[in-house]
Amino acid sequence: MKQGERTWAFPNPPVIIATGTVVGPDEGEGPLSADFDLVHPDMELQQPSWEKAERALLEQATDIAISNAKLKKDDIEYFVGGDLLNQIISSTFAARTIGAPYIGVFGACSTSMETLALASLMVASGAGDKVLAGTSSHNCTVEKQFRYPTEYGSQKPPTAQYTVTGAGAAVVARTGDGPKVTAATIGKVVDLGIKDPFNMGAAMAPAAVDTIQAHLQDTGREPGYYDLIVTGDLAGVGHPIARELLLRNGVPLQQTTFNDCGLMIYDVAKQKVQAGGSGCACSAVVTYGHLLRRMKKGELKRILVAATGALLSPLSFQQGESIPCIAHAVSIEA
């Protein structure tokens, strides 16, 4: 199963038989709105707290994925979930609702592909079939937990990013119709010493570069193998840095399209999202909603999603630590 240094290549590739994506109002005003299964008109979802709203997002996304797969909750053999909240409570409470055996993970915004990679490994190894991977984020829960009281409405520098409100889930199975997960490359912690939590794109860019290069090296592929290589949430500051670093390292990026989910989900020039989108849900809903829909239409045949995560905590920041970053990449082929 292992190929090269840190890639899992799946000889019998697991299939993404269904997905579910749910987003909030800002994402609904973005250019990908029509690709999501459910768009909420507000951030509250009639819940008494933002945290409960985030949990509801994840419950809805997993529900939709299960229903799109024509399955029932009981058919789900394992749920691999994670999110940004302390003790990943959104995923845990969603797991309580789903009722399946649960593997909780944390990879900050790289959780989207960390869960998909692990679900795929479980299916490919015969440890399970019909494994659900899912993640969520909510602009107000993250603002409150990582930055300032949300109501304070603190101003942000233009390098900051806007956390996506949403959730994305995928059902991975041994057989079925749908795009296949052919490989996953596991990230290392990369930390070049950036300490500014309002510039996470720049902090995460080297991690994305590290994982993309490792993936290409491990698989012996050229960037041109993919119709699209997409990073998770580097946005307007980080993505050009990643591009420059890859080109400088001799990666022939011109063979492919290189984009970023954080740049795709919003109309960055028009919406008030600073440098672009971020959050676990960013790469999850763009991949499971938009990109897989494009694959279905035949517009894309092979994509590589390198989800990026900034693994800091408010406390590690307060204690003067730099921001450790990671990226996990998953190769999806029609």
Next chain:
Amino acid sequence: MKQGERTWAFPNPPVIIATGTVVGPDEGEGPLSADFDLVHPDMELQQPSWEKAERALLEQATDIAISNAKLKKDDIEYFVGGDLLNQIISSTFAARTIGAPYIGVFGACSTSMETLALASLMVASGAGDKVLAGTSSHNCTVEKQFRYPTEYGSQKPPTAQYTVTGAGAAVVARTGDGPKVTAATIGKVVDLGIKDPFNMGAAMAPAAVDTIQAHLQDTGREPGYYDLIVTGDLAGVGHPIARELLLRNGVPLQQTTFNDCGLMIYDVAKQKVQAGGSGCACSAVVTYGHLLRRMKKGELKRILVAATGALLSPLSFQQGESIPCIAHAVSIEA
């Protein structure tokens, strides 16, 4: 690889080729002191914060495990780690030091067996060899994060538990000398509505029962198959509840020894630990230090470790939620 509802049975069982265990002063005063690789005389480890001390514990435990395996850091193909701190920063910063591809997980105190189960799956499936699993906890970081400012020295009811200061790590490999991981049973979230964070043993007991019964059912084993079935950190209140529930459900527990790491690590009657030990490190250091040493001596041949986790966050508690719990069980055989 899958057996029954939610057990991974490994036909070519991965081997725990080495472990590393590091603890603090209270654990050093407990009855298992001689079984740990390193006992610190204080909680600070000459670090400027408790969080950095916790990270140092995990770095030391992983270092010792790698060195006991006669390997170098570079030989470690993956590190699967997690801990109790927000955004699992102890594991992430340790991963930065180790330098291996990193899978961060969160299962509260069940993280010890969650990481071992995943590391074993990776090795058994050929996704990797020499996979490091590790976790840590620190009494003062947990007190500060989950309860009150540590310096406040808040009084605890006798149902409360005392978080173990320590870290445990294991190197899992395809071949080599050592006990084998023959199976792992993944837990479901079990929540019977207990809301008292000072009685987590009682909250977690039903999760332990659920997973132990699932394991026995999935594998077709009787409790007597094991010389010892041990729960993670149910301690003085939770463990008798688990015993009673298992007996009431008709599990012939009298065939085996049924114990709890939280009761073993301290002299509960003499040390000021309320109902006993808890924390990710509790089951990790008792398993990797004490139990594997007893297996080496031939005193134990087959053990089942059901690590328990209370997946609450301070916020979910404040918002009136009950405590979602989980247990992951790993079967280790000489």
